[in-house]
Amino acid sequence: MRRPTLTPRQEDRAIALFGLLGGLLLIALKVYDHSSAIPRWATVPALLVMAALELVRRTRPVLTVTVGGFAFAVSIFTGALLATSLMYTDLLYAAVLYGTPKMSRILHLTGAASVLVLSTLVLVYSDASNAVAVVVLATLIYLAPVWTGDLVRKHREEADTQRLRAEQTALLSEMDRREAVSAERARMARELHDVVANHLSAIAIHATGAQSVARRRQRPEDDPLVEALGVIRENSVQGLAEMRRMIGLLRDSGGGEADESYAAPDLRAVDALLAKAQAAGQDVGLDFELTESGERGELAVPVGLAAYRIVQESLTNALKHAGPGRVLVRLDYRPEELRIAVDSPYRRGAGQELPGARAGMVGMRERAGLLGGSFAAGPEGDCWEVRAVLPRALVTETKEGRA
Structure with missing residues (x-):
């Protein structure tokens, strides 16, 4: 007492x-x-x-x-x-x-x-x-x-x-920590810009050049090669845009206003995400469907970004590993939490030896964990299930914006 x-x-x-x-x-x-x-x-x-x-x-x-x-x-x-x-x-x-x-x-x-x-x-x-x-x-x-x-x-x-x-010691330590974080962000931004972004840019340029060659040779628009080049170019351009957005976020050291062109994506863009996946999955016999329930309302920026990335990674995994069939994405907006479910046809052993396999699962689990949510993924019969639960409100102030 x-x-x-x-x-x-x-x-x-x-x-x-x-x-x-x-x-x-x-x-x-x-x-x-x-x-x-x-x-x-x-x-x-x-x-x-x-x-x-x-x-x-x-x-x-x-x-x-x-x-x-x-x-x-x-x-x-x-x-x-x-x-x-x-x-x-x-x-x-x-x-x-x-x-x-x-x-x-x-x-x-x-x-x-x-x-x-x-x-x-x-x-x-x-x-x-x-x-x-x-x-x-x-x-x-x-x-x-x-x-x-x-x-x-x-x-x-x-x-x-x-x-x-x-x-004063605590203040100096905090200043040193922030300077170290800013320096690390700047280093990561430079590496992303100098390595990954350059490769994506080269892919987009070569895809555009290949499309020009195909048009000069008067190949039809429905030619599988032309369609594949279009998908490659579109995805590389989109990846380059997101890479630049990520570089902008890393270079924003906090405390100042970030450039609006670097606004983090959220679930408002999930329709466009499924449209791109639909176009890319036609050749392998995949069909994509989205169902939403509940009121979307306003989501915290880290929650919306984490949900977008989980759906994006799930669709990418389906394109790489799933067999022909329907990929169903369900978003359930509840008062206290957001539930994400992605079901795709399961091919046993598919993609296990590909470079970077399982890295996407680790990233999705970390995103959910940082927000105080949960994540699970694995086979269930003939279906690969991805389940994520994210709280609509951030659990603690220190976790805000880390997704």
């Missing part, structure tokens, strides 16, 4: 209240010096002044120690009261803790002077034993609170310094 905490103003009020009530109780019991000769009402003014000064002990340290010193001196002659003495020591402690360093030096000097003067007077007009007792008592009243306040203040300042240093 969490303990209630008081505000600084409430603490000052509590100290003043308890000091006043304790002092009144001692006065009622006549527990003060010379109680037989001094009437009870004579000790009340000093007690009231001390209690009132406790209310401004943090904000008016000069006033509290000045007025409090006079009230304490008066209380010595009107009946020294323990509650009055304790509240005066608290005022000295607060003046050092919340006042200026100059205030601390002044109180050290005045406290030492008070101890010296009082002990000297007692030594002159009394004996040495009384002088020693006065030294001890005056030290406890005038110097001990000052020493304690000075020690606590130094510890607080040291703690503040250490906390500031820790915050």
Whole structure:
């Protein structure tokens, strides 16, 4: 159970209240010096002044120690009261803790002077034993609170310094981390641009050139070779566009606005995705069908991108590995989650030895896992099933945008 905490103003009020009530109780019991000769009402003014000064002990340290010193001196002659003495020591402690360093030096000097003067007077007009007792008592009243306040203040300042240093260290570490991430993104962008994008660009250029040669030779549009060249060119151009989009996202180091031309694809483009797959799958006897249920609404950008990539990778796998038949894509939009199901004809052993086999499965599983979703894929009878469940809202803020 969490303990209630008081505000600084409430603490000052509590100290003043308890000091006043304790002092009144001692006065009622006549527990003060010379109680037989001094009437009870004579000790009340000093007690009231001390209690009132406790209310401004943090904000008016000069006033509290000045007025409090006079009230304490008066209380010595009107009946020294323990509650009055304790509240005066608290005022000295607060003046050092919340006042200026100059205030601390002044109180050290005045406290030492008070101890010296009082002990000297007692030594002159009394004996040495009384002088020693006065030294001890005056030290406890005038110097001990000052020493304690000075020690606590130094510890607080040291703690503040250490906390500031820790915050600066954390800030520098975060800046170093961001610079490292930005440098890695820039390196990846350069490699994608210099290697992969160049290869895709070369494929698109050669496909375009081959189409031109076919047209000059007056090959018919429905010629399988011409259609294949068209599919190669279209997919290479599309891959090049997505590669440039990816390069733009990598070069956007965060904090600034990304170029709109690099907007991440989402499920609004799934129809075009299926149309391309349909065109590419005609030669192998594949037919594609999309069914959607529920309200699509607005999806978080990482969720929409992950869903698009999972559908895209599933269709690519179907084109590479599936046998002739129907590929069914189902998108189920639910209030809390998005369910993706892709069923395609299963050919046992197909594509197992191809370079990069299973890499797409790993990528889809990672995308779903980063968003707090689930992913499963595998054969079920004569069908290869892909199942993914993505939460519509991001699980944590740190995962946002990592899909």
